[in-house]
Amino acid sequence: MSIRKRLFDLIIAIPLLLLLLPVFAVIALCITLESRGGIFMQQRRIGQFGKPFQMVRFRTLYAPYTEESPTSIGYDAHVTRCGYWLRQLHLDDLPQLFNVIRGEMSLVGPRPELPEYVALYPDNIKQTILSVPVGMTDYAEGELQQENDLLAASLRPEADYIEKILPLKLAYHQQYVHEQSLFLDLQLLFNALKRLLLTPCGTLLSLQRFPIFLHDLIMVALSWTGAILIRYNFTLTSDIYLIILETLPLILAIQCAILWYNGVHQGIWRFVSLPDVANILRSVLLGVLGIIMILVIYNRLEGVPRSSLLFYPFLLILLLGMPRLIYRILHEHTLTLTAKPRQRVLVLGAGTAGDMLIRDMLRNPKSNYIPVGFLDDQQRLQGGKLQGVAVLGGLDRLQEMVKLLQVDLVMIAMPSASDEQMSRAVALCEHCGVAFRTLPKLHDIVNQQVTLREVREVSIEDLLGRAKVELDWKAIESGVTGKVVLVSGGGGSIGSELCRQIVRLKPAKLVIVERSEFNLYQVEMQLKQEVGELELHCCLGDVGDKVAMQHILGIHRPKIIFHAAAYKHVPMLQFQVREAVRNNILGTKTLAETAMQQGCDTFVLISTDKAVNPTNIMGASKRAAEILCQTMNSRGMTKFITVRFGNVLGSAGSVVPLFKQQIAQGGPVTVTHPEVSRYFMTIPEATQLILQAGAMGQGGEIFVLDMGKPIKIRLLAEQMIRLSGKVPERQIKIVYTGLRPGEKLHEELFYSAEKFGKTMHSKIFLAAHHAQHWENLGEIIEQLSQACDRYAEDEISRGLLQLVPELTY
Numbered sequence: 006m007s008i009r010k011r012l013f014d015l016i017i018a019i020p021l022l023l024l025l026l027p028v029f030a031v032i033a034l035c036i037t038l039e040s041r042g043g044i045f046m047q048q049r050r051i052g053q054f055g056k057p058f059q060m061v062r063f064r065t066l067y068a069p070y071t072e073e074s075p076t077s078i079g080y081d082a083h084v085t086r087c088g089y090w091l092r093q094l095h096l097d098d099l100p101q102l103f104n105v106i107r108g109e110m111s112l113v114g115p116r117p118e119l120p121e122y123v124a125l126y127p128d129n130i131k132q133t134i135l136s137v138p139v140g141m142t143d144y145a146e147g148e149l150q151q152e153n154d155l156l157a158a159s160l161r162p163e164a165d166y167i168e169k170i171l172p173l174k175l176a177y178h179q180q181y182v183h184e185q186s187l188f189l190d191l192q193l194l195f196n197a198l199k200r201l202l203l204t205p206c207g208t209l210l211s212l213q214r215f216p217i218f219l220h221d222l223i224m225v226a227l228s229w230t231g232a233i234l235i236r237y238n239f240t241l242t243s244d245i246y247l248i249i250l251e252t253l254p255l256i257l258a259i260q261c262a263i264l265w266y267n268g269v270h271q272g273i274w275r276f277v278s279l280p281d282v283a284n285i286l287r288s289v290l291l292g293v294l295g296i297i298m299i300l301v302i303y304n305r306l307e308g309v310p311r312s313s314l315l316f317y318p319f320l321l322i323l324l325l326g327m328p329r330l331i332y333r334i335l336h337e338h339t340l341t342l343t344a345k346p347r348q349r350v351l352v353l354g355a356g357t358a359g360d361m362l363i364r365d366m367l368r369n370p371k372s373n374y375i376p377v378g379f380l381d382d383q384q385r386l387q388g389g390k391l392q393g394v395a396v397l398g399g400l401d402r403l404q405e406m407v408k409l410l411q412v413d414l415v416m417i418a419m420p421s422a423s424d425e426q427m428s429r430a431v432a433l434c435e436h437c438g439v440a441f442r443t444l445p446k447l448h449d450i451v452n453q454q455v456t457l458r459e460v461r462e463v464s465i466e467d468l469l470g471r472a473k474v475e476l477d478w479k480a481i482e483s484g485v486t487g488k489v490v491l492v493s494g495g496g497g498s499i500g501s502e503l504c505r506q507i508v509r510l511k512p513a514k515l516v517i518v519e520r521s522e523f524n525l526y527q528v529e530m531q532l533k534q535e536v537g538e539l540e541l542h543c544c545l546g547d548v549g550d551k552v553a554m555q556h557i558l559g560i561h562r563p564k565i566i567f568h569a570a571a572y573k574h575v576p577m578l579q580f581q582v583r584e585a586v587r588n589n590i591l592g593t594k595t596l597a598e599t600a601m602q603q604g605c606d607t608f609v610l611i612s613t614d615k616a617v618n619p620t621n622i623m624g625a626s627k628r629a630a631e632i633l634c635q636t637m638n639s640r641g642m643t644k645f646i647t648v649r650f651g652n653v654l655g656s657a658g659s660v661v662p663l664f665k666q667q668i669a670q671g672g673p674v675t676v677t678h679p680e681v682s683r684y685f686m687t688i689p690e691a692t693q694l695i696l697q698a699g700a701m702g703q704g705g706e707i708f709v710l711d712m713g714k715p716i717k718i719r720l721l722a723e724q725m726i727r728l729s730g731k732v733p734e735r736q737i738k739i740v741y742t743g744l745r746p747g748e749k750l751h752e753e754l755f756y757s758a759e760k761f762g763k764t765m766h767s768k769i770f771l772a773a774h775h776a777q778h779w780e781n782l783g784e785i786i787e788q789l790s791q792a793c794d795r796y797a798e799d800e801i802s803r804g805l806l807q808l809v810p811e812l813t814y
Contacts, residue, residue, distance in 0.1 A: 009187070013187065014105050014106075014111050015105075017112060017194070018102050018106055018112060019106065022106070025099060029099070032044075032087075032099075036088075039086060040067050042064055043064060044064060045061050045063060045064060046061075046063075046064040048060045048062065049119070050118065050119065050120075050139070051117060051118060051120055051123040051135070051139075052110065052117060052135075052138070052139050053136070054135055054136070055123070055131075055135050058110075058117075060109075060110070060117060061103050062098060063091055063100055065084055065085060065088025065089070067083055102141075110140060111137075111138035112141055112190070112194055113141070113142055113143065113189075113193045114138045114139050114141075114181070115134050115139055115174075115178035115181060116141075116142075116143050116145065116146065116174070117139040123135075126175065130175055130179065134182060137181075142193055142197035143178065143193065144177035144178070144181045145173070145174045145177040217271075218264075218270040220328070221261070221264050221269060221270055221325060224321065224324040224328075225260045225261060226256075227324060228320040228321035229253060230253070231316070232314075232320055233245060233248060233249055235313070248308050248309065251308075255299055256296055259296050259299055260288075260289075260296065260321075263295060264292070267284055267287065267288045269325070274328075274329045274332040274333060277332075281329065282326060285322060285325050289321050289322050289325070292318075293314065293317065296314070297314060348373060348374050348375070348413040348414045349410060349411055349413045349414070350374045350376050350377065350415070351377055351403075351407065351410065351412045351415050351416070352378070352394075352415075352418050353380050353381070353417045353419060353430055354379070354381055354417065354418035354419040354422075355380075355386045355389075355391055358419070359381075359391065360392065362416060362418050363379075363391060363394055367392055376394045377394070377412065378394060378397045379396040379397065380397060380400050380403060382399045382400055384399075403434070404436065404437045412439060413439075414441065414442065415434050415437075415439050415442075416441070416442050416444075417430050417441060417442070417443040417444065419444075435727050480700040480701070481696050481697060481699075483700070484607070484700045485565065485696070486511050487511070487513050488564040488565060489512065489516065489565075490512045490564070491563035491565070491566045491567070492504050492507070492516070492517050492518070492566075492567045492569060493567070493568045493569060493596060494518070494519060494548075494569035494570030494611075495518060495519050495525070495528055495569070496519035496524025496527065496528050497569060499569045499688065499692060500517075500569035501524075501528045501531070502689060502691075502692040503569060503692045504517060505531070505535065505692075506693060507696075508535065513540065514542065514561060515532075515539060515541050515542070516544060516557065516563055517529070517541070518554075518557060519546075520546065528543070547588075548568070548570045548588070548593070549587055549588060551595050554595055554596055554599045555599050558603045562604065563603075563605055564605060564607070565609070566605055566607070567609045567611065567695065568597075568609065571588065571592075571611070572584060572585055572588050573613065575623045575624075576748070578621070578623040578626070579623075580746070581622075582802055583793055583796060583801055585623060586626055586629075586789055586805060588626075589623070589629070590626050590786065590789065590808075591789065591790055593630040593633055594633055594786060597633065597637055597645065601641040601642075601643045604642070604643075606642075606643065606644065609646045609648060609698070609699045609702075610631065610645070610646070610648070611648055612648060612650075613627050613650070614649060614651040615627060616628035616630075616631055617649075618813075619811065619813075620748070620813050621746070621748065624812075625805050625806075626805070628811075629809055631649070632782065632808065634646075634647055635647070635707070638705040643704075646702035647706065648695050648698045648699070648708045648709075649707060649708065649709045650691055650694075650709070650710035651683060651686065651710075652686075665725070668731070668737060671737065672737035672738050673737065673739065673740040674726065674739050674740070675741075675742050676718050676719050676739055677741065677742055677743060677744050677745060677748060678744050678750060679719050679741060680717065680750060681717070681748075682716060682718065682750075682751050683715060683716060683718060686710065694769060697766055698710075698766075698769055701769065707773075708770070708771060709770045709771070711768040711770065722739055723739070726739075782808070785808055788800070792804060
């Protein structure tokens with residue numbers, strides 16, 4: 006650094022630092038009061054000739070965060086409220102005057118960068134820029150004033166800083182090096198001081214909430230003036246006028262500073278509530294204490310009537326709170342002549358959900374809904390009011406009230422209702438012929454906050470009556486968290502949901518094996534959107550491909566395998582016995598044996614209720630897979646666990662998507678038999694119970710999930726038609742096509758010979774079945790394998806019958 010530049014820095018920096026000492030003291034007090042930690046923070050920067058030094062700034066982050074990235078912008082979680090304003094007003098850089106006095110920086114020069122960014126400079130440019138002292142201000146600071154705004158709008162701020170901002174800075178730094186002079190330094194320093202002085206005014210005037218702050222300032226002036234006038238019976242003499250004139254500036258400065266600091270002006274008047282009132286009370290009381298202290302120091306309260314200090318807070322609370330309350334009332338209840346006709350809504354359920362739903366309607370006049378009443382079966386609620394809306398009686402009065410009140414829409418606000426209650430409410434709505442909507446189950450509502458956005462059409466899942474599954478998450482996490490997990494068939498309905506549930510448990514790695522390229526692509530995209538940095542491996546492969554399985558398991562060494570890969574379409578597999586055996590039995594054998602060889606701890610087989618007394622090839626192949634896993638459990642260290650359950654709603658190939666498609670096309674809806682019934686559960690419920698069973702199992706068990714009551718497919722079809730707003734048989738026909746090949750009239754969950762047992766979980770049962778001898782089993786499976794190689798389907802059928810003698814078809 007030249008002697009002339011050094012003298013220039015000292016002559017300006019030392020007087021400026023002395024002049025700013027009161028500002029330093031105020032800032033230091035604010036930082037200390039708001040958060041623990043030091044007043045200053047030091048950051049490693051590169052100075053002249055590449056020499057590193059510690060640059061000093063005011064601390065703007067909560068402790069223990071002491072380092073800031075150059076791309077740390079805006080108001081993030083680590084920035085204190087005081088730090089936010091220091092950054093906005095560019096006051097956080099003032100302590101760099103100490104660096105200037107120590108000779109580490111100059112007042113004017115290229116801004117110092119982090120070592121990792123300096124390492125990115127091209128060698129020739131680096132040598133040029135580092136030949137001069139780094140400074141507090143430079144060309145770039147004046148030319149790139151929108152840097153923070155650009156980075157705040159960026160999805161990758163650090164990368165954009167390196168790629169877009171840094172090259173521009175280097176160009177301005179080179180320009181400064183070539184043009185540097187004492188006159189240029191004075192010019193850049195003057196521009197920096199001008200920006201420093203104008204920024205507070207610009208920031209204040211640009212704030213959207215400034216009119217609110219101006220309102221509060223006027224209310225403070227009126228409250229203080231009113232408090233003094235009340236003391237003197239509203240007599241305004243010259244002496245009283247002088248008291249007001251002398252004290253008002255201090256009152257305004259103290260009270261408005263506290264109101265601003267506590268963010269009273271940031272409250273949205275349309276939604277003013279108790280927290281806003283509490284904030285006003287706190288700010289006013291702190292303001293009174295501050296006013297008394299300052300006035301005592303200023304003039305020992307000389308001439309200030311003591312009673313006015315009692316009147317002032319009451320007046321200010323009233324003048325700050327009442328306009329906000331009046332604005333909210335007017336906003337929520339104002340009707341305009343140009344408003345669209347609003348739907349008259351009757352709400353079923355006067356509980357917490359109904360209350361929140363009505364509250365959301367009333368506070369939002371543009372919601373297009375107007376509540377006209379509640380119906381609730383709880384007698385203690387009938388005759389009362391919620392948000393001014395009456396509870397008119399029980400649900401049995403629905404038809405009467407729909408006609409009497411000219412109801413356009415019924416909203417079912419019973420998120421915790423049982424299946425019987427929900428079915429009854431829907432049946433009543435259908436009988437009235439009125440449109441109806443519902444809320445999802447309470448545990449499915451985000452943060453359990455009910456709003457109009459949650460309201461949706463009633464779906465068949467709402468009528469299934471499946472209660473929320475309570476799981477032992479500690480046991481599940483201990484088995485999954487931090488471990489390598491593999492899911493076969495991970496692109497299918499059950500497999501993909503299993504993957505979504507597993508990633509939330511934070512495994513060390515998730516490996517997905519799937520033979521369908523499109524399904525694998527879909528689940529990969531979904532998981533990448535839902536989770537961030539999970540190590541995810543998506544492998545195209547067939548579980549029956551021994552070489553592929555040995556390769557995949559040999560690389561990833563999974564500790565837990567969920568085997569969901571299987572063919573499951575009953576009528577199709579009835580004429581594809583080779584494919585059913587090759588995939589469902591031989592594929593299971595290949596994956597299971599490879600898992601044992603690679604030291605897998607737990608192997609969970611996903612089975613089906615069709616494996617019980619099977620009447621079809623699909624069920625028999627899954628029963629054979631169950632027998633295989635039970636037998637293999639005693640042959641090594643791997644625990645083999647089977648989980649058996651019925652149909653899941655919405656799975657690929659199930660009746661629900663088919664019925665939806667047929668209804669959308671105007672019918673007819675095809676049902677195989679008027680009396681055919683099936684067990685149903687939701688996909689998330691099934692996968693969660695699979696995880697629970699996997700955590701409970703010790704090896705060799707067949708767990709059976711509680712499927713509830715079987716549902717007649719005819720009734721399911723009728724209900725789905727009604728939910729679509731149509732009338733069964735009149736608007737959409739139901740056609741009976743007869744049972745398809747291999748189909749049962751009613752499914753079963755247990756063999757009669759299986760010992761039915763309970764487990765520690767109320768929705769998981771144990772089916773104890775005698776395991777077959779491995780030598781005999783291995784011989785039959787080997788014969789099946791050879792028959793598959795020869796495509797000898799008759800031999801395959803005979804071998805399958807040997808494995809599963811109860812098969813009848």
